[in-house]
Amino acid sequence: xxxxxxxxxxxxxxxxxxxxxxxxxxxxxxxxxxxxxxxxxxxxxxxxxxxxxxxxxxxxxxxxxxxxxxxxxxxxxxxxxxxxxxxxxxxxxxxxxxxxxxxxxxxxxxxxxxxxxxxxxxxxxxxxxxxxxxxxxxxxxxxxxxxxxxxxxxxxxxxxxxxxxxxxxxxxxxxxxxxxxxxxxxxxxxxxxxxxxxxxxxxxxxxxxxxxxxxxxxxxxxxxxxxxxxxxxxxxxxxxxxxxxxxxxxxxxxxxxxxxxxxxxxxxxxxxxxxxxxxxxxxxxxxxxxxxxxxxxxxxxxxxxxxxxxxxxxxxxxxxxxxxxxxxxxxxxxxx
Amino acid sequence: xxxxxxxxxxxxxxxxxxxxxxxxxxxxxxxxxxxxxxxxxxxxxxxxxxxxxxxxxxxxxxxxxxxxxxxxxxxxxxxxxxxxxxxxxxxxxxxxxxxxxxxxxxxxxxxxxxxxxxxxxxxxxxxxxxxxxxxxxxxxxxxxxxxxxxxxxxxxxxxxxxxxxxxxxxxxxxxxxxxxxxxxxxxxxxxxxxxxxxxxxxxxxxxxxxxxxxxxxxxxxxxxxxxxxxxxxxxxxxxxxxxxxxxxxxxxxxxxxxxxxxxxxxxxxxxxxxxxxxxxxxxxxxxxxxxxxxxxxxxxxxxxxxxxxxxxxxxxxxxxxxxxxxxxxxxxxxxxxxxxxxxxxxxxxxxxxxxxxxxxxxxxxxxxxxxxxxxxxxxxxxxxxxxxxxxxxxxxxxxxxxxxxxxxxxxxxxxxxxxxxxxxxxxxxxxxxxxxxxxxxxxxxxxxxxxxxxxxxxxxxxxxxxxxxxxxxxxxxxxxxxxxxxxxxxxxxxxxxxxxxxxxxxxxxxxxxxxx
Numbered sequence: 001x002x003x004x005x006x007x008x009x010x011x012x013x014x015x016x017x018x019x020x021x022x023x024x025x026x027x028x029x030x031x032x033x034x035x036x037x038x039x040x041x042x043x044x045x046x047x048x049x050x051x052x053x054x055x056x057x058x059x060x061x062x063x064x065x066x067x068x069x070x071x072x073x074x075x076x077x078x079x080x081x082x083x084x085x086x087x088x089x090x091x092x093x094x095x096x097x098x099x100x101x102x103x104x105x106x107x108x109x110x111x112x113x114x115x116x117x118x119x120x121x122x123x124x125x126x127x128x129x130x131x132x133x134x135x136x137x138x139x140x141x142x143x144x145x146x147x148x149x150x151x152x153x154x155x156x157x158x159x160x161x162x163x164x165x166x167x168x169x170x171x172x173x174x175x176x177x178x179x180x181x182x183x184x185x186x187x188x189x190x191x192x193x194x195x196x197x198x199x200x201x202x203x204x205x206x207x208x209x210x211x212x213x214x215x216x217x218x219x220x221x222x223x224x225x226x227x228x229x230x231x232x233x234x235x236x237x238x239x240x241x242x243x244x245x246x247x248x249x250x251x252x253x254x255x256x257x258x259x260x261x262x263x264x265x266x267x268x269x270x271x272x273x274x275x276x277x278x279x280x281x282x283x284x285x286x287x288x289x290x291x292x293x294x295x296x297x298x299x300x301x302x303x304x305x306x307x308x309x310x311x312x313x314x315x316x317x318x319x320x321x322x323x324x325x326x327x328x329x330x331x332x333x334x335x336x
Numbered sequence: 337x338x339x340x341x342x343x344x345x346x347x348x349x350x351x352x353x354x355x356x357x358x359x360x361x362x363x364x365x366x367x368x369x370x371x372x373x374x375x376x377x378x379x380x381x382x383x384x385x386x387x388x389x390x391x392x393x394x395x396x397x398x399x400x401x402x403x404x405x406x407x408x409x410x411x412x413x414x415x416x417x418x419x420x421x422x423x424x425x426x427x428x429x430x431x432x433x434x435x436x437x438x439x440x441x442x443x444x445x446x447x448x449x450x451x452x453x454x455x456x457x458x459x460x461x462x463x464x465x466x467x468x469x470x471x472x473x474x475x476x477x478x479x480x481x482x483x484x485x486x487x488x489x490x491x492x493x494x495x496x497x498x499x500x501x502x503x504x505x506x507x508x509x510x511x512x513x514x515x516x517x518x519x520x521x522x523x524x525x526x527x528x529x530x531x532x533x534x535x536x537x538x539x540x541x542x543x544x545x546x547x548x549x550x551x552x553x554x555x556x557x558x559x560x561x562x563x564x565x566x567x568x569x570x571x572x573x574x575x576x577x578x579x580x581x582x583x584x585x586x587x588x589x590x591x592x593x594x595x596x597x598x599x600x601x602x603x604x605x606x607x608x609x610x611x612x613x614x615x616x617x618x619x620x621x622x623x624x625x626x627x628x629x630x631x632x633x634x635x636x637x638x639x640x641x642x643x644x645x646x647x648x649x650x651x652x653x654x655x656x657x658x659x660x661x662x663x664x665x666x667x668x669x670x671x672x673x674x675x676x677x678x679x680x681x682x683x684x685x686x687x688x689x690x691x692x693x694x695x696x697x698x699x700x701x702x703x704x705x706x707x708x709x710x711x712x713x714x715x716x717x718x719x720x721x722x723x724x725x726x727x728x729x730x731x732x733x734x735x736x737x738x739x740x741x742x743x744x745x746x747x748x749x750x751x752x753x754x755x756x757x758x759x760x761x762x763x764x765x766x767x768x769x770x771x772x773x774x775x776x777x778x779x780x781x782x783x784x785x786x787x788x789x790x791x792x793x794x795x796x797x798x799x800x801x802x803x804x805x806x807x808x809x810x811x812x813x814x815x816x817x818x819x820x821x822x823x824x825x826x827x828x829x830x831x832x833x834x835x836x837x838x839x840x841x842x843x844x845x846x847x848x849x850x851x852x
Contacts, residue, residue, distance in 0.1 A: 092708065094701045121708050153708065231702050290699060293840070294543050294733045304546065305833050308840065324699045325843060326731065 038172065047074055047146055047173055060084070064191040064217045068170035071188075074146045075166035078139050078192060083259055084114035086189045086214070088207045089123025089199035094232050095323035096288040097123055097200035099331055100224055102130035104197060107250035109136020111259060116141065116192045118185065119158065119167070121151050123199045123207075132160050139166035141192070143185040144177035183209050190214035195257055197222045197247055201235030208235055211244070220257065222247045273317060278302070282310045283330070286320055290327035339426035341436045343419040344463050345411055346456035348678040349592040349633070351463035353440070356416065357403045358423035365397035369420075371404030374412035374630070383445050384421045391449035391496045395428055410675040412630045415454045418443035418473075421496055422503075431500050435471075439491070439506075440464040441499075443475040449496040453477035455598030458591055461485045471506075473499060481600045484591060484607075533573035536748040540735055544571055547730040547841055549752055552578050553759040554775035554820030556813075557664070557686040557725055559649070562732030563696040568689035569614075571732065572645040575687060576612035577749040579642070580757045584608075586641045589681060593633050593640055611642035617651040625659045626680050631671040636663050637680040649690040650717040657722055660686070664725050667777075688726065690718070727776065727813045728841040755824070762823045775820045780812055787819045792832040796839075804843040814838045 010021045042049065050056045051070040059080040061067055071077075078084055085108055089101060105127035108115050115131040117124040119140030131138040140161050144150050146169045149158040161167050170188060171181060186206065190196050190213040198221070201207040211221045222245040226233020240246050247253055275283060285291065285299045297307055311328060314320045321331040341356045367381050381402075388395060402420055404411050419441040425431050442460055443451040457478040464472050465488050473491040474482050482490050491506070493499045535545065544560070551558040552575055560568045582590065587608050594603045603611075615624065615635045626634035636644055646652060663669045667683040693711045697703035706714070763775055766786065772778060778786050789797075801811055815830070818838040822830045 092701065092706070095699075151708075153712075229702070292731065292733070294541070294731075297542055298540070304543065304837065304840075308836050309833070312836070326840060327699060 038174075041173060042072075045074075045147060045173075047072055049073075050077065058192055060194070061188065061191040064187065066187070067191065068188060071168050071170055072146050072172060073166055073168035075139070075162050075164075076137070077166055077168065078114045078116065078137065082112065082114050082137075083257070084116050084193045085257075086116040086193035086196040086210065086219075087123070087127035087199060088117060088186075088189065088196060088210045089127075090201055090205060090207065090232050090235075091120050091122040091124075093122040093126075093200045094230065095290050095327075095329050097224075097232055098126045098323075099288075099321075099329070101126035101199045102133075104199065104247075104250070105130025105132075105136075105138070106134045109134035109138070111250075111254055112136070113259065114138065116189050118142070118182075118189055119150075119154055119161065121153060125154050125157055127199070128161070128165075129157060132157075132164060135164075137165055139168060139192075141185050141188045142167060142169040142177075143171070143181040145169060145171055145173040145175040147173045148175070148177060150177040182206060186210040187213040187217075190217055190219055193219055195220035195222060197224065197253075198236050198239060198244075199224045200226065200232040201239075202231055203234040203238070205235045208239070211239055220245060222253060273319060275314075278306065278310050279314055282307065283314055283320065286328055286330050288330055290323050290329045292328075293326045296328070337427045337429055339423050339433050339436065341419040341423040341426070342438070342440050342464075342469070343416060343442055344440060344460040345409055346413060346415075346459055346596055347409070347676065348680060349459055349589070349596055351456065351459035352409065353463055353467050354409065354411070355405045355437075356419040356423045357405060358420070358427040359401045359403075360398050360424070360427040361401075363399035365399065367400045367402075369402045369404075371402075371407045372410050373404065374410060376414055377404070377411045377416055380414070380417045380420050380445075383417055383447060384424060386447040387417075387421060387445045387449040387496055388425065390447060393425070393430065395424075398428075400424060400427070410630070412675075413454065413456060414444040415442040415456065415460070417445035418451060418493065418496075418499065421445055422499070425500065431503055435503060435506060438469060438471065439503075440469050440472040441493075442472070443478075443493050445496065451475045451493040451495060451499065455600075456596045457481045458484060458595035458600065461488060462588075462592070464488070473502070478600075480604055481591075481595060484588065533570060533577060534749045535574045535578065535752055536746045538567060538570060538574060539746060541567065541571070541733060543840075544730055544732055545747075545752075547728045548575050549578065549756065550817060550820050550824065550841075551575065551685065551687070551728050552752075553756050553824055554727075554763070554816065555685050555773075556727035556776045556817055556820065558688070558728045558730065559723070559726040560687070560689040560730055560732050561692045562689070563700075563734050564691060566732040566734045568732050569645075569647055572614070572643070572647070572687045572689060573612065574749060575685075576610060576643045578753045578756050579610045579685075580753060580760060581608040582610055582641055590640050590642075593637050593680065597633050597638065599638070611639050612645065613639040613642070614645040614647060617646070617648050619652070619656060621653075621656050621659050624656055625663070625669055626671055626678075629673065630675060631673060631678045631680075633680045634669075636660065636669065636682040636684055639684045640681045641683055642685070644684040644686050646686070646688045649688040650714060654717070654719070658719060661721055661725065686726070689732075692731075724807055724809050724813075727817050729843070730841055759820070759823050762826070763820075775816050775823065778816055778819070783812060783815055787815050787830055788828065789815075789818075789830045789835070790832055793818075793830055793835040796832055796835050800835075800839050800842075804839075806842075810842065814842055817841065 007025055049070055049072050052067060058078060087104055089097060101123040105115055109131040115127055115138040117128050117140060119125060128138045146167045149155050186209050190210050196210060196214040196219055198207050198211055214221050223236035223239040224247045225240055226236060281300055285296055319332045320328050323329050337360050339358050343356055344351045344353045369378060369381055422441060426433050426436055444454045446452055453475045457474050458481050461472050461482045462485055465485055471489040472482060473493050476492040476494055479490055479492045491502050548571060562568050591603050594600045613635050624634045624636055626632060626637055663682045668679060668681045671678045692698040693704055693706040694714050695704055695706055698706060698711060764773060818830045818834040821834040821837050
């Protein structure tokens with residue numbers, strides 16, 4: 001009341017000193033000025049704002065408990081007629097988790113589904129990259145202003161999202177990425193989605209908050225199972241034991257979500273890869289946890305030169321990949 | 337009366353002959369010293385006066401003037417005590433002037449007239465021989481140092497009185513040689529002392545051992561990454577045992593560095609062994625590069641022609657590491673001070689070790705809890721230009737208990753050393769007459785000539801250039817390492833497999849952390 005009072009009214013308030021009146025006036029002017037500047041900034045940088053009561057506001061998000069009053073966004077907003085799936089997980093994930101996230105992103109995009117995530121390092125980013133690789137639509141919900149690329153290491157992804165997807169946030173531009181904003185933004189991720197897949201999570205993890213929000217909002221929660229001793233599977237396995245859906249493969253997942261693939265599945269055209277003896281030996285020593293050269297040398301008994309030669313061939317065929325320097329992992333399941 | 341005595345001043349690892357002149361005349365009984373002296377040389381006055389008196393020599397109170405010639409050279413160090421004392425005694429007529437100018441005298445004197453050892457004797461004796469002097473008089477503790485120099489007569493000095501006697505005897509019978517130089521010292525270094533750190537004691541670690549052999553063969557720099565306790569330090573020590581012994585010329589140059597630092601006793605028993613220095617990470621810039629008002633050699637010069645091992649590389653202060661960049665390229669360091677420019681050789685093989693992340697377990701994600709930012713911050717402690725100069729980056733594996741307990745047939749250092757010698761021989765034949773000794777020293781202009789490549793290898797290298805985001809320096813370093821690998825196999829042409837292996841050891845830093 002007092003803040004919006006006109007100067008004349010203020011004069012009549014007997015308990016205020018002149019100094020206090022002047023301070024209040026200055027604050028009023030300043031906030032108006034700032035608002036104007038911010039608006040200009042948004043116009044210039046194509047940051048748009050959609051409010052809750054507006055038509056364009058994402059329908060799914062409208063009906064959740066505690067929806068944001070509005071969304072700032074760059075790029076495109078998700079299409080509400082399409083199914084949307086949130087893919088979330090740990091930032092410090094395993095190499096295996098990253099590959100899974102990427103595959104999920106690719107699979108969802110191929111089925112014409114929107115991928116919602118948080119553009120974080122690790123699982124989030126990998127899933128979104130996967131979706132972009134398959135020319136799907138994906139949008140990142142940030143816990144800071146949309147004009148800030150957080151984390152900075154995802155600069156490339158950020159640029160791609162600006163062009164091919166969307167970046168949105170309930171926070172105005174220039175908001176710093178503070179820890180307290182992130183749990184709140186998770187409710188938007190689940191709110192925009194019809195279902196959420198948790199790829200990897202520790203026992204205590206931000207991804208589990210997203211899962212909680214999803215349940216509150218009546219969304220389906222799926223988790224990718226893992227080995228029981230793996231730190232990053234503790235959280236996801238726990239979700240499954242609590243009744244979350246088990247993510248087995250893309251086909252089953254889509255069936256359970258009552259989504260029917262638009263595109264013809266291309267497994268028929270997939271040619272069978274035939275490996276030579278040595279290649280098969282090297283391949284058999286690899287699994288979904290990264291193995292380094294030293295271990296491979298010991299297990300295969302090959303000399304360094306022969307081993308590198310074979311690894312290179314396998315890599316070119318796309319069935320293994322080098323996840324860290326001199327660390328290899330299977331990147332595709334091979335029918336044997 | 338006037339007298340003149342020969343001595344020498346050390347400047348870097350070189351030495352320049354100078355003369356000490358003394359004049360004694362009637363007048364006020366003062367002791368004046370001139371000739372661009374540093375404070376420790378000015379203090380010599382008091383030591384000399386007391387030493388002469390305590391030796392039982394009474395000098396009449398006269399005006400004494402001492403000049404160190406030439407006056408444009410800054411005189412520092414404590415070697416001038418003995419020549420100053422002798423010049424004064426000779427000016428008083430207590431000892432004959434004959435021979436004082438022909439013999440080089442050096443030594444610190446104590447108040448009771450005893451002669452004490454000093455640093456820098458070796459370069460002085462070398463300078464004396466070059467100037468045509470046949471005799472030197474040095475403190476007895478420094479005799480072994482002087483004996484390295486061939487064809488020189490050494491008079492060991494114990495005390496002022498004994499030196500006076502020696503000169504008197506010497507002047508009566510100049511042909512009588514007191515001590516000859518001892519050539520046996522050359523052989524003493526051929527035995528290796530550190531058998532404790534033999535490669536035979538390292539189990540498994542095939543890739544690490546291979547990298548060590550390549551590094552030793554071509555004198556490439558090496559960076560080891562590994563979790564705590566994986567054996568990085570042990571491997572670095574073992575590398576020193578597979579290096580062939582120093583040549584005589586190299587050993588002499590190295591001994592000079594140790595001599596001016598006052599550490600000659602460290603080289604006495606292993607004259608031909610390559611040095612291994614592993615300074616603690618709290619070392620200062622001056623400690624590593626050399627420094628002081630009159631600069632002394634630092635650790636990089638003490639590791640000249642040998643191994644400088646920097647353990648826990650990330651813990652070193654940043655400026656200390658950056659100081660390494662230029663000496664690594666120029667194989668020496670030039671220190672410029674007000675008193676002059678000092679050049680110390682520093683042809684080192686740099687071996688460094690660090691943990692891959694703060695906790696040390698990356699990329700084992702079940703054990704490593706470091707976030708990406710933490711890992712990046714850890715790596716960023718090492719600057720890119722320094723990393724660029726590391727030719728081989730290799731990961732040291734944590735071994736399983738079963739690997740440690742198996743009594744396998746591991747190659748000994750001696751076996752590996754003989755191969756390294758063979759490979760170095762190939763290199764030296766190739767570079768004969770060009771002043772280059774190892775593949776790591778091939779200048780960019782000679783790369784094309786020295787490193788003929790298979791076309792397939794060239795394609796692979798071009799792909800890698802983009803893929804690994806190499807710098808020009810990194811590119812040439814890969815070729816140099818490939819050259820060494822080819823030499824180890826005895827092929828003149830660099831094949832695709834050599835480039836392929838060389839690439840294994842490159843860019844761990846980048847690929848390891850950037851796991852896309």
